[in-house]
Amino acid sequence: xxxxxxxxxxxxxxxxxxxxxxxxxxxxxxxxxxxxxxxxxxxxxxxxxxxxxxxxxxxxxxxxxxxxxxxxxxxxxxxxxxxxxxxxxxxxxxxxxxxxxxxxxxxxxxxxxxxxxxxxxxxxxxxxxxxxxxxxxxxxxxxxxxxxxxxxxxxxxxxxxxxxxxxxxxxxxxxxxxxxxxxxxxxxxxxxxxxxxxxxxxxxxxxxxxxxxxxxxxxxxxxxxxxxxxxxxxxxxxxxxxxxxxxxxxxxxxxx
Numbered sequence: 001x002x003x004x005x006x007x008x009x010x011x012x013x014x015x016x017x018x019x020x021x022x023x024x025x026x027x028x029x030x031x032x033x034x035x036x037x038x039x040x041x042x043x044x045x046x047x048x049x050x051x052x053x054x055x056x057x058x059x060x061x062x063x064x065x066x067x068x069x070x071x072x073x074x075x076x077x078x079x080x081x082x083x084x085x086x087x088x089x090x091x092x093x094x095x096x097x098x099x100x101x102x103x104x105x106x107x108x109x110x111x112x113x114x115x116x117x118x119x120x121x122x123x124x125x126x127x128x129x130x131x132x133x134x135x136x137x138x139x140x141x142x143x144x145x146x147x148x149x150x151x152x153x154x155x156x157x158x159x160x161x162x163x164x165x166x167x168x169x170x171x172x173x174x175x176x177x178x179x180x181x182x183x184x185x186x187x188x189x190x191x192x193x194x195x196x197x198x199x200x201x202x203x204x205x206x207x208x209x210x211x212x213x214x215x216x217x218x219x220x221x222x223x224x225x226x227x228x229x230x231x232x233x234x235x236x237x238x239x240x241x242x243x244x245x246x247x248x249x250x251x252x253x254x255x256x
Contacts, residue, residue, distance in 0.1 A: 005039060006039045006040070009035055009036065009038055009039045010036060010039065010199070010203060011203065011206055012035065013031065013032045013035040013036050014032065014049075014052060014203045014206045014207050014210065015206055015209075015210045016029060016031055016032065016035075016210075017029040017031075017032045017049070017052070017053070017056065017207070017210070018056055018206065018207045018208075018209070018210020018211045018213075018214060019210050019211075019213070019214040020150075020214075021053075021056040021057070021059070021060045021172070021210075021211050021214065022060065022063070022168075022210075022211050022212075022213075022214025022215045022217075029147075029150060030106075030107065030110060030147065030148040030149075030150045030151065031107070031237060032045070032049050032147060033045045033046055033049065033103055033146040033147050033148065034103055034104070034107050034146075034148075034237040034238065034241055035237060036048070036049070037100060037103065037241060037244075038237075038240075042099045042100055042103060042146060043099060043191065044191070044193075044195075044196055045146075046145070046146055046147055046186075046191060047186055047189075047190075047191025047192055047193065047196045048196040048197075048199050048200050049147055049200070050147075050179060050182060050183070050186055050191070050192070050200075051192070051197060051200045051201075052200050052203060052204065052207045053147065053175070053179045054176075054179055054180065054183075055204055055207050055208065056207050056208075056210075056211050057172065057175060057176035057179055057180075058176075059208065059211045059212070059215075060168075060172035060176070060211065061172050061173060061176050063172070063215055064165065064168050064169030064172050064173075065169075066169075067165045067166050067168065067169030067170075068166065068169040068170045068172070068173045069160070069162055069166055069169075069170045072132065072156075072157060072160065072170055073170060073173055073174060073177075075129050075132035075133060075136065076132050076133065076135065076136030076139070076153070076156065076157075076174060077136060077174065077177055077178075078133060078136070079132070079133035079134060079135070079136030079137035079138075079139075079140065080136040080137060080139055080140030080143075080149075080174070080177070080178050080181075081140060081178075081181055082137050082140065083136070083137035083138060083139065083140025083141035083142075083143075083144065084140045084141070084143070084144045084178065084181050084182060084185070086137070086140075086141050086144075087140070087141045087142075087143075087144030087145050087185075088144065088185040088189070091145075091185075091189055094145070095248070095249065097244070097245050097247075097248025097249040098245065098249055099145060099146060099245075100241050100244050100245035100248065101241070101242060101244075101245025101246060101248075101249055102145060102146065102245070103145070103146040103148060103241055103245075104237075104238050104239075104240075104241030104242035104243075104244075104245050105238075105242060106142055106146070106148045106151065107148065107237060107238035107241065108235070108238035108239070108242065109151060110148075110150070110151040110238075111235045111238060113151055113154075113155070131156065132156050135152045135153065135155055135156035136152075136153075136156070138152035139152040139153040139174075139178070140178055140181075143175070143178050143179070143182070144178075144182055144185070149175065149178060153171065153174060153175075157170065157171070
């Protein structure tokens with residue numbers, strides 16, 4: 001069985017993802033695989049997280065069952081399913097080190113995106129179907145590889161200036177559909193192993209408590225300080241993952 005350090009990191013990662021599913025901390029749920037990559041191979045981390053994400057999706061959809069922008073979902077979901085198939089097709093040719101590097105780069109871009117004025121420049125633009133299909137596909141691909149579909153999704157959806165509840169509901173339905181689409185590919189790829197499912201089962205109470213707590217707190221507390229601390233955490237994780245990915249991909253060094 002994994003050691004205490006593993007369980008501390010895994011519990012914290014699952015709890016943050018659960019809070020993000022409630023809408024409390026937005027796309028910070030993407031830190032799960034980067035955090036878990038500190039204590040397990042990133043592909044195993046992705047496989048272990050998928051059943052937990054589906055449990056969280058059920059709670060999130062029930063919570064926001066009447067709150068979603070179906071026009072945006074119709075634009076983005078077809079591209080997301082194509083991105084999922086692309087991730088499946090490329091899975092066998094991508095090494096663990098390359099996955100680490102990819103996740104690190106996407107994580108770093110997520111942090112930079114929060115600091116740079118890209119989103120503000122996009123605000124007010126009409127919702128383009130090709131633009132939405134592209135970012136939906138990108139979100140589907142990155143979600144398949146490492147459950148990091150949040151930033152591509154946000155780049156298209158945030159400039160739409162949806163009411164917070166509608167945004168949370170749209171996010172819940174989008175990723176519930178994408179995560180469900182990943183089940184069969186993950187099964188065939190061996191990601192849903194007995195070990196991964198056992199660890200996921202043990203952490204299921206953490207996932208449920210995190211979502212319910214996030215739903216309770218989302219309109220009751222300020223998360224400004226939490227965001228500031230979390231972004232620094234994400235930044236440090238991104239640098240470490242990029243370092244490990246570069247070492248493993250180009251210098252034959254250790255992957256983690």
